[in-house]
Amino acid sequence: MANRLDTGALLGHLPLFRNLDARQLALMARACQEVRIAKHGFAFQRGDPANGLYVVAVGTIKLAIPSPSGQEKVLEFFTAGQAFGEAVMFLDKPYMVQAQALEDTLLLWIDKQDIYAAIDHDPSFARRMLAGLSLRLHALVQDIEAVNLQNATQRVAGYLLRQPREDGQIHLSVNKNVVASKLGLTPETLSRLLGQLSGKGYIAVEGRDVQLLDAAALEALLYGR
Numbered sequence: 001m002a003n004r005l006d007t008g009a010l011l012g013h014l015p016l017f018r019n020l021d022a023r024q025l026a027l028m029a030r031a032c033q034e035v036r037i038a039k040h041g042f043a044f045q046r047g048d049p050a051n052g053l054y055v056v057a058v059g060t061i062k063l064a065i066p067s068p069s070g071q072e073k074v075l076e077f078f079t080a081g082q083a084f085g086e087a088v089m090f091l092d093k094p095y096m097v098q099a100q101a102l103e104d105t106l107l108l109w110i111d112k113q114d115i116y117a118a119i120d121h122d123p124s125f126a127r128r129m130l131a132g133l134s135l136r137l138h139a140l141v142q143d144i145e146a147v148n149l150q151n152a153t154q155r156v157a158g159y160l161l162r163q164p165r166e167d168g169q170i171h172l173s174v175n176k177n178v179v180a181s182k183l184g185l186t187p188e189t190l191s192r193l194l195g196q197l198s199g200k201g202y203i204a205v206e207g208r209d210v211q212l213l214d215a216a217a218l219e220a221l222l223y224g225r
Contacts, residue, residue, distance in 0.1 A: 005057055007032050007108060014055065016083055016128050017118075024121050031114040035107040037061075043099040043107055050088040050095050052111045056080050059105025062178060063097045074181035076139070077102070077174050087133055089115070102174055147184040150222075155183045156193045157218040160203065160210060168215070172208040 008029035011017040037043055043054060046066060056078050064072040075097060078084045088095055089112045119126045146155045163170045180190040197203045202218055204211040
């Protein structure tokens with residue numbers, strides 16, 4: 001990872017901070033603390049105090065609920081330019097999840113008092129935070145629906161259809177084991193289902209790259225048509 005980061009430029013390109021004026025953006029950039037996490041290391045663990053939010057500058061972070069047996073339930077993952085940790089920050093409660101780096105990762109940490117100051121300076125900042133939290137809630141409800149009301153094939157089809165793609169091409173930002181945990185599947189089941197969808201000509205898979213060949217067919221699987 002680079003030794004020095006242009007924090008102000010990074011924050012200025014994030015939707016959350018985009019409308020701050022130059023002075024407030026400079027103050028926010030100075031308030032940021034760089035946190036470097038080695039692969040498999042933790043930004044925080046369950047029970048740690050939540051006193052601010054994190055922005056991913058470089059790398060990938062996985063949020064998961066750990067269990068005493070060593071298993072975990074993956075909730076979400078975040079890549080460069082995305083923020084996490086803000087929901088619990090407002091509750092003054094400890095984290096209920098753990099945040100683990102899936103590769104060498106550089107984070108920016110911003111104390112909640114600096115977030116409060118930004119909200120006081122620019123009320124639209126609060127609206128952008130609420131919009132981000134609403135999107136996160138919507139995604140969690142989708143996950144709950146998928147795990148409890150959809151079969152394994154529908155979960156995979158729905159996940160693929162929700163991924164950003166260009167000309168039908170999807171690049172999975174995390175490995176298939178992490179995707180499987182998020183979908184409530186074993187890695188073996190996910191691999192088998194991807195193979196079945198590929199065999200039917202709906203998708204083509206090469207490593208982490210998935211080409212959607214027949215999105216309509218995936219939608220039919222998802223909605224039982």
